[in-house]
Amino acid sequence: MIESLRSKSKELLENGTVSLVIGYAEGSKKGKTKPFFAYSSEDCDKLTFSPQCVNNLTIYLTRKFTFMKKGKVAIVAKGCDVKTINVLIQENQLKRDDVIILGMSCDGVVGKDIVHDGEQLPDENKSIKCLTCDVKTPIDYDHLFGEEIKSEALEPMTGGIYDAVKEVKAMSWSDRWKYWMDHFERCIKCYACKKVCPLCYCDVCITEKSRPQWIETSAHARGNYAWNIKRAMDLAGRCTFCGECDRSCPAEIPLNIINQELAMTVYDSFENYTAGYQTDVTPPFVSFKEEDKEDFIK
Amino acid sequence: MSVNQLSEDAFYNLIDDLNSKGTTVVAPVRNEVGMVQYEKVTSSKDNFAFDEVIGRYSPKDAFFPQHETVLRYREGENGVEVKAEEPEINDTVLLGIRPCDAAAMISLNKVFTWDYIDNLFTERRKKAVIISIACNEADESCYCTSVGFAPDGKEGSDLLFSKIKGGGYLAEALTDEGETFIANNSTCFSKKDKSVELEPIAEVTDLGVNIEHIKRWLDKKENFEHKVWDDLAAKCVGCGGCTFVCPTCHCFDLVDEPYGDQGKRVKNWDGCQFDHFTLHASGHNPREHQPQRWRNRFHCKFKIYPDRFEKKGCVGCGRCIRVCPVNLDITEAMIEITAMES
Numbered sequence A: 001m002i003e004s005l006r007s008k009s010k011e012l013l014e015n016g017t018v019s020l021v022i023g024y025a026e027g028s029k030k031g032k033t034k035p036f037f038a039y040s041s042e043d044c045d046k047l048t049f050s051p052q053c054v055n056n057l058t059i060y061l062t063r064k065f066t067f068m069k070k071g072k073v074a075i076v077a078k079g080c081d082v083k084t085i086n087v088l089i090q091e092n093q094l095k096r097d098d099v100i101i102l103g104m105s106c107d108g109v110v111g112k113d114i115v116h117d118g119e120q121l122p123d124e125n126k127s128i129k130c131l132t133c134d135v136k137t138p139i140d141y142d143h144l145f146g147e148e149i150k151s152e153a154l155e156p157m158t159g160g161i162y163d164a165v166k167e168v169k170a171m172s173w174s175d176r177w178k179y180w181m182d183h184f185e186r187c188i189k190c191y192a193c194k195k196v197c198p199l200c201y202c203d204v205c206i207t208e209k210s211r212p213q214w215i216e217t218s219a220h221a222r223g224n225y226a227w228n229i230k231r232a233m234d235l236a237g238r239c240t241f242c243g244e245c246d247r248s249c250p251a252e253i254p255l256n257i258i259n260q261e262l263a264m265t266v267y268d269s270f271e272n273y274t275a276g277y278q279t280d281v282t283p284p285f286v287s288f289k290e291e292d293k294e295d296f297i298k
Numbered sequence B: 001m002s003v004n005q006l007s008e009d010a011f012y013n014l015i016d017d018l019n020s021k022g023t024t025v026v027a028p029v030r031n032e033v034g035m036v037q038y039e040k041v042t043s044s045k046d047n048f049a050f051d052e053v054i055g056r057y058s059p060k061d062a063f064f065p066q067h068e069t070v071l072r073y074r075e076g077e078n079g080v081e082v083k084a085e086e087p088e089i090n091d092t093v094l095l096g097i098r099p100c101d102a103a104a105m106i107s108l109n110k111v112f113t114w115d116y117i118d119n120l121f122t123e124r125r126k127k128a129v130i131i132s133i134a135c136n137e138a139d140e141s142c143y144c145t146s147v148g149f150a151p152d153g154k155e156g157s158d159l160l161f162s163k164i165k166g167g168g169y170l171a172e173a174l175t176d177e178g179e180t181f182i183a184n185n186s187t188c189f190s191k192k193d194k195s196v197e198l199e200p201i202a203e204v205t206d207l208g209v210n211i212e213h214i215k216r217w218l219d220k221k222e223n224f225e226h227k228v229w230d231d232l233a234a235k236c237v238g239c240g241g242c243t244f245v246c247p248t249c250h251c252f253d254l255v256d257e258p259y260g261d262q263g264k265r266v267k268n269w270d271g272c273q274f275d276h277f278t279l280h281a282s283g284h285n286p287r288e289h290q291p292q293r294w295r296n297r298f299h300c301k302f303k304i305y306p307d308r309f310e311k312k313g314c315v316g317c318g319r320c321i322r323v324c325p326v327n328l329d330i331t332e333a334m335i336e337i338t339a340m341e342s
């Protein structure tokens, strides 16, 4: 799989199809890989793929990283990463033709802070997103690497993170409030959550707007609450559950839970809509229908 | 300076004694989500984590909180009334921080007393006693020895505790404040037993780098635009992770938080990795791209700190490596630059 990934990457660079291959290389510490940019055939020998390839590299396709892109690029993408590409296309941030997808069939990556060597990854070491994954073979790609993996038929919005969301939702209002406030209290406003998110691509983030200061810069209860709610709301109906924010949060705030709670709400309220599976439908929050069931919008 | 020892029980009694005297004790504890943080502890029964390699965040928060009020203002009859905030600063003991972090507090102190004396910092520091515990274990990210420090280093601590085989600590006073501390808490300490044997000190990875050579390389103007910055840091996403966890990062922002006709001015941590950190009001940004911002961070550690403050900017705690979501490892740059300069 790695060999064919490398040779395909070389081919694409050599014949001028792409100027850059965005992939993974071995990381600097045990059990880590790192995002890696291959500009030459030599570089391609460093490309790798394993359950340690946790990053969602599609962030480098967004305009946050325009400075490093020169022409067409190829990107190594797992099934869940391809869902992000779909949303970027849907939101006019990317054209399908701008990118060659080197799709990886994938049976799971390691969970946060888990050091796992070797190929076989037991469920308990997997990232929670992998437990309910239905895109182990990516739904779109230009080249596929690895054997196709049939995803089991899954009950929608059930198991893994969805069960964790349901547990939180089952709490009384006051307990639920306390649950979130206790978590948000730990936020250090490092903004890793928005910076690793490929769908947080605004040129100027609301956190940087100071006249007026919509989101206070202080890491106090009000500032943290405002930030966390705001970030989650902006991802409603868009988040593809790559889990990068949750993985990167140094304060261990369960951002997967808040994001997927919103995803479940969107699923229930907008005809079973889930983000990342289609590029040709209008996302629920940018569409307007005269027959909208809510009065306030008419 | 004296060397004493204290038993495991005496160590925990010390925490209770200090609390009963009204002293604030800050120590490593494991919180409800499993992270180890330096926090105010109130009883010897807290969820201590003295054996953890190092806390997730640095203990700088004890002197330089992430968020604090500097002044309050209010529109009165005769214009705006301004009142400086005078927080009550308690006697504090930092118990069980690591030697690298203690060394970092010297560097921080230098910044906060450089031209303007930041009283909020210095008052807290003056009222604090720093007790480090020597490391018996290091992890893959630790590299104190490569930048001139050590797992049993003494810089910046008032006392150094070293774990004794079978339990308890050897307590070495390093400053007058450390001596006074032992005298004031004499019931917890006993004379050093001659036969005492210490737990072995951690073995820390030697990176084989040379920070003088790194500095020399950085001093050369032509290297400011070297391609190494793009090669290493193009992948950096520009979060605040590395700067917020770093014990020597000290940047902050002063902002007003108004509520109607009154408000407060607050001092909040800021970081050079944020894209708007250097954004001018005109819209121009001298550090336009992320590799330039990351270059700044590297310069801050290995050039600006030594040039301007005559102190080391990096103590090798490894936190920036542990926290980085894209495995941008500062030691890779150190190794590469050392190689180019030798």
Ligand code: SF4
Residues within 6 Å of the ligand: A078, A079, A080, A081, A106, A107, A108, A109, A127, A129, A130, A131, A133, A134, A135, A136
């Ligand atoms: S969610 Fe699916 S595609 Fe993504 S890492 Fe897990 S198993 Fe692989």
Ligand code: SF4
Residues within 6 Å of the ligand: A186, A187, A188, A189, A190, A191, A192, A193, A194, A228, A245, A248, A249, A250, A251, A252, A253
């Ligand atoms: S990554 Fe976590 S700590 Fe950082 S701003 Fe986001 S929620 Fe807060």
Ligand code: SF4
Residues within 6 Å of the ligand: B053, B054, B098, B099, B100, B101, B135, B137, B138, B139, B142, B143, B144, B145, B150, B151, B152, B202, B204, B315, B316, B317, B318
């Ligand atoms: S860097 Fe050195 S002093 Fe710091 S925790 Fe690691 S071993 Fe201890």
Ligand code: SF4
Residues within 6 Å of the ligand: B242, B245, B246, B247, B248, B249, B301, B313, B314, B315, B316, B317, B318, B319, B320, B321, B330
């Ligand atoms: S630069 Fe990194 S290793 Fe050095 S003191 Fe700061 S956090 Fe620690």
Ligand code: SF4
Residues within 6 Å of the ligand: B235, B236, B237, B238, B239, B240, B241, B242, B243, B273, B294, B320, B323, B324, B325, B326, B327, B328
């Ligand atoms: S080096 Fe890593 S932790 Fe620091 S700003 Fe870049 S991505 Fe964030």
